[in-house]
Amino acid sequence: MSNAAMIIVPTDIREKVREIEAAYTRYLAEFRIPDDHKIVVNFSAGKDSTTTATVAHHLFGGRVTNVMADNDNEHELTVEFARSIHEQIGCAPVQIVKRVYTDAEFERRRQSLRDRWPQRQAIRMGAYRGVVMPSLARADTKFGQAWQRTAERWGIEFDTPLSAALSVLRPSGNSFLDAALLHGKFPMMRDRFCTDELKIQIAFDAAIKPLLDDGEVVVQWSGVRADESDKRAGYARFASDERDPDYLYNFLPIHQWSAADVFALHKYFGIKPNPLYTQGASRVGCMNCVLSTKEEISETAARWPEHIEKHHAWEKKVRLASRWVHWMSVGTVSQAWMKKFDLPLGRAVQLYGLEPDVQRIEWSGFYGPRGTMGAPSAMDVVEWAKTGRGGKVYDLVKASLDTAVCSSRYGLCE
Ligand code: SF4
Numbered sequence: 035m036s037n038a039a040m041i042i043v044p045t046d047i048r049e050k051v052r053e054i055e056a057a058y059t060r061y062l063a064e065f066r067i068p069d070d071h072k073i074v075v076n077f078s079a080g081k082d083s084t085t086t087a088t089v090a091h092h093l094f095g096g097r098v099t100n101v102m103a104d105n106d107n108e109h110e111l112t113v114e115f116a117r118s119i120h121e122q123i124g125c126a127p128v129q130i131v132k133r134v135y136t137d138a139e140f141e142r143r144r145q146s147l148r149d150r151w152p153q154r155q156a157i158r159m160g161a162y163r164g165v166v167m168p169s170l171a172r173a174d175t176k177f178g179q180a181w182q183r184t185a186e187r188w189g190i191e192f193d194t195p196l197s198a199a200l201s202v203l204r205p206s207g208n209s210f211l212d213a214a215l216l217h218g219k220f221p222m223m224r225d226r227f228c229t230d231e232l233k234i235q236i237a238f239d240a241a242i243k244p245l246l247d248d249g250e251v252v253v254q255w256s257g258v259r260a261d262e263s264d265k266r267a268g269y270a271r272f273a274s275d276e277r278d279p280d281y282l283y284n285f286l287p288i289h290q291w292s293a294a295d296v297f298a299l300h301k302y303f304g305i306k307p308n309p310l311y312t313q314g315a316s317r318v319g320c321m322n323c324v325l326s327t328k329e330e331i332s333e334t335a336a337r338w339p340e341h342i343e344k345h346h347a348w349e350k351k352v353r354l355a356s357r358w359v360h361w362m363s364v365g366t367v368s369q370a371w372m373k374k375f376d377l378p379l380g381r382a383v384q385l386y387g388l389e390p391d392v393q394r395i396e397w398s399g400f401y402g403p404r405g406t407m408g409a410p411s412a413m414d415v416v417e418w419a420k421t422g423r424g425g426k427v428y429d430l431v432k433a434s435l436d437t438a439v440c441s442s443r444y445g446l447c448e
Contacts, residue, residue, distance in 0.1 A: 218352070
């Protein structure tokens with residue numbers, strides 16, 4: 035008979051916390067870190083960062099600051115949890131920081147579009163290499179007239195794509211949407227500007243840099259656990275941080291803990307975890323993450339459909355800021371032009387002998403390509419997520435997501 039249920043008992047948690055204390059003391063000596071250093075816990079409102087904040091407070095009390103970067107794509111219960119967790123732990127309130135994009139940043143982007151979109155632009159990579167995109171600032175060209183049908187379909191009234199783009203390039207009051215508008219797309223696997231700009235950079239700028247500027251030595255504690263992904267397993271438990279290697283360090287106190295250990299600690303200290311766990315979420319934090327799995331997307335669509343609708347409303351704005359989506363939205367017309375276009379240097383269109391399918395792209399989608407869909411909307415993805423396991427393509431996507439979702443070493447998003 036398995037005695038797995040007997041493994042997690044309060045005495046084990048005491049032992050595990052003692053192990054963290056002993057290991058931390060060794061690291062401080064090894065890295066010659068002064069005793070009066072500052073401790074900053076990266077808090078995401080998930081179970082791992084709640085555990086980390088609890089252990090840090092238990093061992094070091096008032097010397098600990100908890101910081102959470104709210105990227106405006108969190109579930110409201112997550113933000114509420116972050117605002118009230120100090121009452122359960124007995125620590126100071128979590129410092130909640132946010133990246134705010136200014137009108138000056140949007141004005142720079144608007145000016146860049148005013149300079150570039152009226153010009154024709156050659157595509158330099160991919161299957162369309164060599165094709166020249168037309169001006170997106172003229173209504174009197176074939177493209178401009180064809181785009182009017184796009185505008186009709188999208189229910190917008192603008193003369194040109196440039197006018198449509200300029201209309202949305204203003205601060206919206208939501209940081210996640212603002213980042214997507216400025217980038218002209220949503221974050222994706224290989225370009226996670228949501229984590230970089232809205233989590234890591236702002237937490238550093240708002241909570242850590244001021245301490246470093248004051249000459250303090252800072253150790254960041256993060257609730258990263260090895261069994262979440264191969265990438266996370268590869269992180270050292272203690273290391274200096276390349277952003278300021280002599281003064282800033284990273285410590286992963288629960289690196290070897292299991293999820294069961296983490297919930298056992300909640301029980302041991304009498305802390306109720308983020309309520310989203312008891313409502314069926316396997317991860318909390320962004321609702322949803324752009325890299326969410328098929329299961330998570332159908333879970334959200336069933337339980338919190340308002341978040342899917344919010345993302346779809348964002349998609350209607352972000353596509354207006356994308357040159358590629360405007361151009362590809364005319365579909366058939368683009369393809370016909372490609373075949374007879376007078377390319378620079380007399381080259382043929384680089385389609386490598388393939389007859390291209392006629393494509394029409396309508397979205398810069400929140401979830402990126404899914405299944406066999408190259409540019410689906412959030413609504414298309416929800417329909418796809420309702421279907422059974424989609425065979426090979428699905429398995430490959432899922433396999434890559436399992437190891438890639440939010441694998442930042444700072445554990446700022448769960
Ligand atoms: S959870 Fe996903 S969407 Fe949210 S910041 Fe992390 S990578 Fe981006």
